[in-house]
Amino acid sequence: MITIPKLKIGDLVEVTWFDSSTADVNGWQREDELIDNEILMEIKTASYFYGRVKDHINLAADRTVSEEYRKLINRRLSIPLGCITNIRKIGE
Numbered sequence: 001m002i003t004i005p006k007l008k009i010g011d012l013v014e015v016t017w018f019d020s021s022t023a024d025v026n027g028w029q030r031e032d033e034l035i036d037n038e039i040l041m042e043i044k045t046a047s048y049f050y051g052r053v054k055d056h057i058n059l060a061a062d063r064t065v066s067e068e069y070r071k072l073i074n075r076r077l078s079i080p081l082g083c084i085t086n087i088r089k090i091g092e
Contacts, residue, residue: 002084004052011049016086017079019043046090047077056080
């Protein structure tokens with residue numbers, strides 16, 4: 001399992017991870033099309049870190065900067081730890 005570096009809420013991080021995705025096929029298909037198909041994409045995501053909860057990390061791509069809307073986030077993402085191959089803090 002991945003070791004998460006020392007991070008604070010709101011730190012900007014780059015996460016490399018494998019995203020399991022659905023095939024771009026709707027409807028019926030032969031079983032061998034699924035058995036022989038490796039649908040796995042390696043993704044690199046830059047986001048704000050919002051903590052580790054059990055077996056995943058929480059990220060948000062956007063956050064507000066004005067004092068009036070200081071705690072709003074958008075485009076959140078939870079990534080299972082087992083899918084992460086690397087995580088590093090950006091900056092500093």
